[in-house]
Amino acid sequence: xxxxxxxxxxxxxxxxxxxxxxxxxxxxxxxxxxxxxxxxxxxxxxxxxxxxxxxxxxxxxxxxxxxxxxxxxxxxxxxxxxxxxxxxxxxxxxxxxxxxxxxxxxxxxxxxxxxxxxxxxxxxxxxxxxxxxxxxxxxxxxxxxxxxxxxxxxxxxxxxxxxxxxxxxxxxxxxxxxxxxxxxxxxxxxxxxxxxxxxxxxxxxxxxxxxxxxxxxxxxxxxxxxxxxxxxxxxxxxxxxxxxxxxxxxxxxxxxxxxxxxxxxxxxxxxxxxxxxxxxxxxxxxxxxxxxxxxxxxxxxxxxxxxxxxxxxxxxxxxxxxxxxxxxxxxxxxxxxxxxxxxxxxxxxxxxxxxxxxxxxxxxxxxxxxxxxxxxxxxxxxxxxxxxxxxxxxxxxxxxxxxxxxxxxxxxxxxxxxxxxxxxxxxxxxxxxxxxxxxxxxxxxxxxxxxxxxxxxxxxxxxxxxxxxxxxxxxxxxxxxxxxxxxxxxxxxxxxxxxxxxxxxxxxxxxxxxxxxxxxxxxxxxxxxxxxxxxxxxxxxxxxxxxxxxxxxxxxxx
Amino acid sequence: xxxxxxxxxxxxxxxxxxxxxxxxxxxxxxxxxxxxxxxxxxxxxxxxxxxxxxxxxxxxxxxxxxxxxxxxxxxxxxxxxxxxxxxxxxxxxxxxxxxxxxxxxxxxxxxxxxxxxxxxxxxxxxxxxxxxxxxxxxxxxxxxxxxxxxxxxxxxxxxxxxxxxxxxxxxxxxxxxxxxxxxxxxxxxxxxxxxxxxxxxxxxxxxxxxxxxxxxxxxxxxxxxxxxxxxxxxxxxxxxxxxxxxxxxxxxxxxxxxxxxxxxxxxxxxxxxxxxxxx
Numbered sequence: 001x002x003x004x005x006x007x008x009x010x011x012x013x014x015x016x017x018x019x020x021x022x023x024x025x026x027x028x029x030x031x032x033x034x035x036x037x038x039x040x041x042x043x044x045x046x047x048x049x050x051x052x053x054x055x056x057x058x059x060x061x062x063x064x065x066x067x068x069x070x071x072x073x074x075x076x077x078x079x080x081x082x083x084x085x086x087x088x089x090x091x092x093x094x095x096x097x098x099x100x101x102x103x104x105x106x107x108x109x110x111x112x113x114x115x116x117x118x119x120x121x122x123x124x125x126x127x128x129x130x131x132x133x134x135x136x137x138x139x140x141x142x143x144x145x146x147x148x149x150x151x152x153x154x155x156x157x158x159x160x161x162x163x164x165x166x167x168x169x170x171x172x173x174x175x176x177x178x179x180x181x182x183x184x185x186x187x188x189x190x191x192x193x194x195x196x197x198x199x200x201x202x203x204x205x206x207x208x209x210x211x212x213x214x215x216x217x218x219x220x221x222x223x224x225x226x227x228x229x230x231x232x233x234x235x236x237x238x239x240x241x242x243x244x245x246x247x248x249x250x251x252x253x254x255x256x257x258x259x260x261x262x263x264x265x266x267x268x269x270x271x272x273x274x275x276x277x278x279x280x281x282x283x284x285x286x287x288x289x290x291x292x293x294x295x296x297x298x299x300x301x302x303x304x305x306x307x308x309x310x311x312x313x314x315x316x317x318x319x320x321x322x323x324x325x326x327x328x329x330x331x332x333x334x335x336x337x338x339x340x341x342x343x344x345x346x347x348x349x350x351x352x353x354x355x356x357x358x359x360x361x362x363x364x365x366x367x368x369x370x371x372x373x374x375x376x377x378x379x380x381x382x383x384x385x386x387x388x389x390x391x392x393x394x395x396x397x398x399x400x401x402x403x404x405x406x407x408x409x410x411x412x413x414x415x416x417x418x419x420x421x422x423x424x425x426x427x428x429x430x431x432x433x434x435x436x437x438x439x440x441x442x443x444x445x446x447x448x449x450x451x452x453x454x455x456x457x458x459x460x461x462x463x464x465x466x467x468x469x470x471x472x473x474x475x476x477x478x479x480x481x482x483x484x485x486x487x488x489x490x491x492x493x494x495x496x497x498x499x500x501x502x503x504x505x506x507x508x509x510x511x512x513x514x515x516x517x518x519x520x521x522x523x524x525x526x527x528x529x530x531x532x533x534x535x536x537x538x539x540x541x542x543x544x545x546x547x548x549x550x551x552x553x554x555x556x557x558x
Numbered sequence: 559x560x561x562x563x564x565x566x567x568x569x570x571x572x573x574x575x576x577x578x579x580x581x582x583x584x585x586x587x588x589x590x591x592x593x594x595x596x597x598x599x600x601x602x603x604x605x606x607x608x609x610x611x612x613x614x615x616x617x618x619x620x621x622x623x624x625x626x627x628x629x630x631x632x633x634x635x636x637x638x639x640x641x642x643x644x645x646x647x648x649x650x651x652x653x654x655x656x657x658x659x660x661x662x663x664x665x666x667x668x669x670x671x672x673x674x675x676x677x678x679x680x681x682x683x684x685x686x687x688x689x690x691x692x693x694x695x696x697x698x699x700x701x702x703x704x705x706x707x708x709x710x711x712x713x714x715x716x717x718x719x720x721x722x723x724x725x726x727x728x729x730x731x732x733x734x735x736x737x738x739x740x741x742x743x744x745x746x747x748x749x750x751x752x753x754x755x756x757x758x759x760x761x762x763x764x765x766x767x768x769x770x771x772x773x774x775x776x777x778x779x780x781x782x783x784x785x786x787x788x789x790x791x792x793x794x795x796x797x798x799x800x801x802x803x804x805x806x807x808x809x810x811x812x813x814x815x816x817x818x819x820x821x822x823x824x825x826x827x828x829x830x831x832x833x834x835x836x837x
Contacts (some may be wrong), residue, residue: 249835403642406691477652
């Protein structure tokens with residue numbers, strides 16, 4: 001079998017158009033039994049799935065001659081990550097599938113790896129990537145669930161969708177199928193889609209069209225099946241030869257045979273082919289469970305990344321794939337857990353949490369960059385695994401008479417960038433600290449409009465302890481931390497002090513006010529506060545710390 | 559500390575202040591800048607400026623001797639109490655949280671960013687101005703320690719020059735955010751739409767208590783209008799009831815409600831955890 005890259009096929013003879021066939025009179029033979037299933041199903045298949053998964057995970061390999069080889073045999077000749085891999089399987093590896101660029105050089109499935117290398121010296125040989133296939137399969141399932149609540153995992157690179165509940169959302173079944181095709185193409189998973197009544201007919205429709213979309217309208221299954229070539233059922237070579245010897249080349253001709261005769265002459269294999277030829281399903285539709293998390297991974301296998309920039313590039317590719325999947329489901333990312341596989345062993349786990357669901361790669365990578373620059377991995381990295389926690393993007397209804405509020409997503413992006421710029425503990429909404437010292441700092445995460453988990457204040461401030469705004473107050477600028485000063489006193493009242501290296505006479509003083517609190521805590525408050533006017537006109541707030549027996553300046557009025 | 563009876567706009571003698579300040583009256587006749595105006599919460603200043611500070615523009619508040627803190631807090635209180643969201647970029651960490659709340663600010667509507675140096679502060683403002691929905695961005699660069707300014711020299715590719723300020727102004731204009739920069743020097747020459755100079759003066763002492771001070775406000779520059787005015791505002795130091803966390807502090811975890819805390823001005827309070835006048 002010649003294996004070609006799916007995109008090459010798409011550009012080839014088969015046009016990517018949705019087509020349907022009209023009904024035609026079928027054989028009048030009473031032996032022809034149509035399936036009784038009335039459920040409309042779509043079969044989605046990514047041809048050459050191992051190749052598509054690798055191309056999705058390693059974008060740098062797109063457009064280059066690439067062959068997926070079995071047996072782990074790899075010998076790279078290109079530049080880049082793959083070039084660093086060694087040949088591990090000797091001469092027994094053979095090509096499973098190859099890209100269109102490799103196909104143009106005569107690389108076909110079944111060809112030995114050594115022979116393939118002879119034919120095309122610049123060929124890149126790559127083993128199947130289980131990580132890449134697992135993530136690609138998960139991405140396909142998520143796309144399926146974005147279209148239908150009933151999706152069956154039909155094995156690597158394939159799935160079935162029950163289209164029963166999607167008819168109102170798209171312009172016909174062809175519209176659904178085309179949208180599926182387009183969405184997967186955007187995820188770098190070119191596919192073919194067949195829509196029919198029943199799994200078998202849908203699968204045969206997809207394979208008959210090659211690449212693209214084919215819809216078999218209800219009632220036209222018989223005529224559709226009758227014209228299909230027998231090869232679509234993939235009979236064994238012996239079976240194929242025998243049937244051709246009988247002059248049977250289409251499914252219609254096969255289904256016209258008597259089941260008794262087929263069972264007697266061809267056995268169980270023959271009966272299975274006969275059932276498939278009539279469109280019968282060999283398995284019922286089994287709906288899968290939507291994945292709770294989104295996961296993308298990349299493994300560097302025989303090479304490692306020891307500097308941050310290449311690591312960020314690889315992480316960016318992983319995050320981009322993750323985000324694309326999340327966006328496909330109409331969601332955004334609330335948090336991402338990045339696990340860096342260290343060389344030779346161990347993991348470095350980073351948890352990136354966002355103020356609101358984010359769907360912007362740049363903001364997420366800003367945070368990741370900040371995180372990695374702040375705490376670089378302790379060893380070279382041999383792989384990346386990113387697990388995203390999805391959430392519904394936030395939307396908020398603005399008030400008609402209130403000033404506009406920040407939109408949650410843009411605010412979350414801004415907060416993420418501010419966190420990356422100045423640090424998470426330096427961004428937030430100020431809060432009244434439990435510690436009564438003026439220099440105490442308390443802040444909490446800045447509440448986002450419309451985010452239920454963050455307490456958002458009402459549009460109008462509570463008035464219980466708020467004076468009239470027409471009565472402005474004199475505010476002190478708080479020094480954090482308070483500055484130690486030297487004070488001369490008469491009795492217990494300051495009369496002069498040294499500030500900024502200069503001696504200052506105290507012109508007026510008010511106080512003291514004693515503040516005692518937290519005696520049970522390791523750092524109790526016990527101080528006497530004074531408001532002081534200095535000779536140079538400055539108004540300051542100082543205090544005497546009774547625990548430390550020292551004077552401090554903790555505020556300057558103005 | 560005693561409660562102050564004089565309201566804003568009155569001098570200690572009880573004479574209405576505004577009527578005594580001819581400069582303010584003249585200032586009120588100045589033409590307003592284009593665009594919308596954001597009230598400052600200081601009635602006299604708002605009248606003088608024709609409604610408040612211009613949005614989508616840069617307002618510079620110069621405070622060589624301090625005095626801008628009260629103006630900024632009043633501005634924040636006014637904006638947030640109307641339901642607006644503001645950003646306060648505070649590299650010096652000078653914001654008095656309790657005072658801001660007493661002034662009427664809704665703390666949950668203030669995005670408080672405390673960068674570690676001037677370069678970070680300007681970049682933070684740049685990010686804020688790129689977001690939508692903020693009504694006001696305050697950049698407080700006054701009274702910063704020298705280290706905060708020196709740090710910017712080590713930042714690669716960062717220059718706080720006219721081009722940088724112009725970029726910020728353009729972004730503020732795009733989002734229609736009032737950008738207010740407080741400094742103790744002439745930091746943004748030629749870029750601001752409005753330049754105010756504030757000076758804290760004439761503290762008021764009565765019977766040994768510090769009751770308040772006057773704030774002298776001068777308009778140094780106002781785009782679209784010639785001349786300026788100089789006037790004085792009386793900022794009264796109010797003594798509002800203490801917030802609940804000061805009055806109802808739970809005390810140690812094993813003795814809830816046993817310890818009560820007095821508040822500033824609550825001279826009759828006694829016992830452990832009090833804050834009382836002892837002088």
